[in-house]
Amino acid sequence: MLGVIADDFTGASDIASFLVENGLRTVQMNGVPNGVLEEEVDAIVISLKSRSNPVKEAIQQSLAALHWLQKNGATQFYFKYCSTFDSTAEGNIGPVTDALLDELKEDFTIITPALPVNGRTIFNGYLFVGQVLLNESGMQNHPITPMTDANLLRLMDRQAKGKTGLVPYAEVIKGAENVKRCFAQLKQQGYRYAVVDAVDNSQLDVLAQAVDDMKLVTGGSGLAAYMAQHQVQGKQHQAFVPAKGKTVILSGSCSVMTNKQVADYQQKAATKWLDVSQCLSQDNYVEELFSWVVAHLNDQYAPLVYATVPPEQLKQIQQQFGADTASKAIEETFAQLAARLRDYGVTNFITAGGETSSIVVQQLGFKGFRIGKQIAPGVPWLAALDAPIYLALKSGNFGKEGFFSQAQEMMQ
Numbered sequence: 109m110l111g112v113i114a115d116d117f118t119g120a121s122d123i124a125s126f127l128v129e130n131g132l133r134t135v136q137m138n139g140v141p142n143g144v145l146e147e148e149v150d151a152i153v154i155s156l157k158s159r160s161n162p163v164k165e166a167i168q169q170s171l172a173a174l175h176w177l178q179k180n181g182a183t184q185f186y187f188k189y190c191s192t193f194d195s196t197a198e199g200n201i202g203p204v205t206d207a208l209l210d211e212l213k214e215d216f217t218i219i220t221p222a223l224p225v226n227g228r229t230i231f232n233g234y235l236f237v238g239q240v241l242l243n244e245s246g247m248q249n250h251p252i253t254p255m256t257d258a259n260l261l262r263l264m265d266r267q268a269k270g271k272t273g274l275v276p277y278a279e280v281i282k283g284a285e286n287v288k289r290c291f292a293q294l295k296q297q298g299y300r301y302a303v304v305d306a307v308d309n310s311q312l313d314v315l316a317q318a319v320d321d322m323k324l325v326t327g328g329s330g331l332a333a334y335m336a337q338h339q340v341q342g343k344q345h346q347a348f349v350p351a352k353g354k355t356v357i358l359s360g361s362c363s364v365m366t367n368k369q370v371a372d373y374q375q376k377a378a379t380k381w382l383d384v385s386q387c388l389s390q391d392n393y394v395e396e397l398f399s400w401v402v403a404h405l406n407d408q409y410a411p412l413v414y415a416t417v418p419p420e421q422l423k424q425i426q427q428q429f430g431a432d433t434a435s436k437a438i439e440e441t442f443a444q445l446a447a448r449l450r451d452y453g454v455t456n457f458i459t460a461g462g463e464t465s466s467i468v469v470q471q472l473g474f475k476g477f478r479i480g481k482q483i484a485p486g487v488p489w490l491a492a493l494d495a496p497i498y499l500a501l502k503s504g505n506f507g508k509e510g511f512f513s514q515a516q517e518m519m520q
C-alpha cells in the first residue's frame with residue numbers, strides 16, 4: 109500500500125485525485141488520524157500544513173504521519189511537495205526528506221516535481237513552468253516561498269544534508285533498467301538524491317517503473333499517477349460530483365493564475381476584497397464578511413471573498429504590515445469565516461491557495477475525504493467523510509481562468 113505525506117492540503121487533493129483517476133482506492137486524511145483506518149484502500153494520503161512551518165515542526169509532523177502510515181499497512185512512501193518546489197534555503201523539502209530517509213533507514217531517493225499536464229517539466233535539472241524557468245514564472249514573487257532559482261540540484265543542496273545528482277533526459281529515455289543503473293552509480297558516488305529529468309509523461313512512466321522498489325519517493329503528483337498505473341491495470345472508479353448547495357469561494361492565493369481567475373470571476377459574480385488592515389484592526393471584521401457572504405448566497409454564482417493581489421500590491425502590503433503578520437492575519441480571517449459559514453449552513457467550499465485551503469480545512473475539522481471528479485488536472489471535488497460537505501481545494505497556479513464558475517457548473 110502507498111502512503112503519501114503531503115505538505116499541504118491542495119497538494120494532498122492533487123495527488124489523491126491522480127491516484128484515484130489511475131485506479132487506486134484512495135482516502136485523504138485531515139492531518140495524522142488518531143485511530144486506525146477501517147476502510148480497505150490501496151493508498152492513504154495524509155494532508156499536513158507543513159510547507160512553511162519551522163523546520164522542526166515540519167519534521168515532527170511528517171514523522172508522525174510516516175509512523176501512522178506504517179501502522180496502517182503502508183509499505184512504500186511518497187513525500188508530496190509542490191510542483192513548483194515551494195521551499196526556502198531552510199527547507200522544508202530537504203530536511204523532511206532527510207528525516208524520512210533516516211527514519212526508514214534508507215540512503216537514497218529521487219526529487220521529481222514534474223507535472224507535465226500542468227506545464228511543470230524538468231530538463232538538465234532545471235524546473236520549467238510552461239515555457240519559462242521557475243524563477244521567471246511569477247513564483248519569484250510568492251508571498252511565503254519566493255522561488256528565485258530554477259536549478260533543482262542547487263535548491264536541494266542548499267537545504268538538505270546530502271549531495272544531489274542528476275539523471276539527465278538522455279539516460280531516462282533509455283528505459284527503467286538504465287535509470288536504476290544510474291541510481292546505483294549516483295549512490296556509489298556518494299549522492300543521496302537524484303533529480304530526474306522529465307519533459308513529458310513518457311519519462312514519468314519510465315521513472316515509475318524504476319522506483320518500484322524504492323522505499324521513499326519524493327515529488328509532485330505527476331509521478332504518482334504513473335506509479336498507480338503500474339500497480340493497477342484498468343480498474344475504474346466512479347468519481348462523484350457535488351450536490352447543489354450553498355456555496356462560497358475563499359481565495360488567499362496571490363499566484364499568477366489565481367489573479368486571472370479572480371479577475372474572470374469578477375465579471376460574473378459578487379466579489380469582496382479582504383483587507384489586511386481590517387483583519388488586524390477591526391474586531392467584528394469576520395462578522396462583516398459573513399453578512400456580506402450571506403447576502404449573496406442565493407445569487408446565480410457563489411460569492412467570492414479574496415485577498416488575492418498582484419505582486420506590486422503584495423509587496424506594498426508586506427512592507428506595511430510585515431509578510432508574516434499579513435499572511436497569518438489573512439489565513440486566520442479565512443479560517444474563522446469558513447467556520448461561521450459552515451455553522452450557518454454553507455455546504456460547498458471552494459478555496460484557492462495551499463496555505464489558505466490547509467488552514468480552512470483544519471478549522472472545519474473533518475476526519476478525511478473521498479475523492480471526486482476533477483474540475484481541472486490536480487483539483488478534484490472532495491466529500492468530507494463525516495459531514496455532508498463538499499470542498500474544492502485549488503492550488504495557486506492550477507486550473508484555467510474560468511475555474512471558479514466551472515467548479516460550480518459541475519454541481520448537480
Ligand SMILES: Nc1ncnc2c1ncn2[C@@H]1O[C@H](COP(=O)(O)OP(=O)(O)O)[C@@H](O)[C@H]1O
Pocket residue numbers: 250251252360361362363366384415416417422425426434435436438439460461462463464465502503504505
Ligand atoms: N493581500 C495579501 N497580502 C499579504 N499576504 C497575502 C495576501 N493575500 C494572500 N496572502 C498570503 O499569501 C499566502 C498565499 O499562500 P497560499 O494560500 O499557499 O497560495 P498559493 O497556493 O498561491 O501558494 C497566504 O499565507 C496568504 O495569507
Ligand SMILES: O=C(O)[C@@H](O)C(=O)COP(=O)(O)O
Pocket residue numbers: 116118119120122123189190191192194223328329363461462463486502503504505
Ligand atoms: O504540486 C502542486 O503544484 C500542487 O499540488 C501544490 O502543492 C500547490 O501548492 P499551492 O500552489 O500552494 O496551492
